[in-house]
Amino acid sequence: MASTVIGSSIVVDGEIVGDDDLLVLGTVKGRISVRDSVVVESGAAVEASVEASAITVEGSVTGDLRASDRADLRAGSRVVGDIHAPRIHIADGASFRGTVDMDG
Amino acid sequence: MATRNSMGTRAESSIGPGVEVKGHVEGDEDLHVEGRLEGSLVLSGALTVAADGLIAADVSARSVDVAGSIVGDVRAAETVVLHASAKLIGNIFSPRLTIAEGASFKGQIDMSGDVSTSRAVAASSSRGVSRTGTRQVGANKRDDRDITVVVKHAELSRGERPSPRGDSTDASGLAPKKRAKKAVRARVPARGKTKAKTSRRG
Numbered sequence: 289m290a291s292t293v294i295g296s297s298i299v300v301d302g303e304i305v306g307d308d309d310l311l312v313l314g315t316v317k318g319r320i321s322v323r324d325s326v327v328v329e330s331g332a333a334v335e336a337s338v339e340a341s342a343i344t345v346e347g348s349v350t351g352d353l354r355a356s357d358r359a360d361l362r363a364g365s366r367v368v369g370d371i372h373a374p375r376i377h378i379a380d381g382a383s384f385r386g387t388v389d390m391d392g
Numbered sequence: 393m394a395t396r397n398s399m400g401t402r403a404e405s406s407i408g409p410g411v412e413v414k415g416h417v418e419g420d421e422d423l424h425v426e427g428r429l430e431g432s433l434v435l436s437g438a439l440t441v442a443a444d445g446l447i448a449a450d451v452s453a454r455s456v457d458v459a460g461s462i463v464g465d466v467r468a469a470e471t472v473v474l475h476a477s478a479k480l481i482g483n484i485f486s487p488r489l490t491i492a493e494g495a496s497f498k499g500q501i502d503m504s505g506d507v508s509t510s511r512a513v514a515a516s517s518s519r520g521v522s523r524t525g526t527r528q529v530g531a532n533k534r535d536d537r538d539i540t541v542v543v544k545h546a547e548l549s550r551g552e553r554p555s556p557r558g559d560s561t562d563a564s565g566l567a568p569k570k571r572a573k574k575a576v577r578a579r580v581p582a583r584g585k586t587k588a589k590t591s592r593r594g
Binding site: 298 | 408409415416427431
């Protein structure tokens with residue numbers, strides 16, 4: 289249960305930095321850097337680089353994903369950008385374009 | 393509350409205590425701020441600022457409920473409530489207002505609901521007020537002169553620094569812009585012999 293929620297009608301144009309879990313249902317443009325997990329819900333649109341320990345995508349992300357723990361692209365997600373994560377899961381039905389680097 | 397249901401457009405948006413958002417935020421729903429928000433905020437719903445929340449932004453919402461700190465202008469279509477732990481440095485534009493005892497507030501209040509006036513005031517004063525405001529966040533409540541000082545600072549244009557405390561003793565509340573103009577001393581008219589000796593100063 290995330291304590292920071294960007295609701296479906298909210299548009300953030302800037303950066304989000306913090307320690308808490310982040311749940312994005314709306315739109316974020318800029319940069320996201322969170323210590324814990326980031327979940328991009330289906331319907332959400334993120335045009336930002338995302339940095340977190342765990343990143344889960346069900347919506348749309350245009351930007352690089354850097355996860356220190358794992359990155360998870362669920363069915364229905366659309367990701368355009370590079371993924372840097374030691375563990376990665378791309379589900380059937382996910383749409384992805386970019387490079388994957390699991391060395392980080 | 394904010395569980396992962398994709399149908400849940402009713403989930404309340406919030407900025408958690410360890411999170412800082414810098415930039416412009418806009419939305420059609422309610423927002424609860426427990427962390428920091430810097431930039432600008434336009435909501436059509438209700439804004440709630442928790443006791444440890446800090447907003448350094450001009451805010452516009454349907455209603456604004458403050459238990460934390462806001463540095464910036466607050467515009468509400470319905471009501472603004474400042475609780476006892478609230479600290480607000482900035483102007484309030486709202487048809488209804490509640491300031492609880494214990495709240496700390498410095499700024500102008502406009503309850504007329506006149507949008508054009510409020511925008512004009514905001515345009516001229518928001519920079520001045522919020523800039524000086526951030527420096528004075530730690531200032532304790534003094535006497536009523538503080539409000540005059542804030543208004544005066546609103547007259548400064550961008551980049552100008554307000555003068556230090558000594559200026560509050562000036563007679564007029566609206567001091568003209570300070571320039572580094574030395575006092576104009578009456579030029580001593582040349583008087584024959586003294587002309588050559590007179591050394592110019594200035």
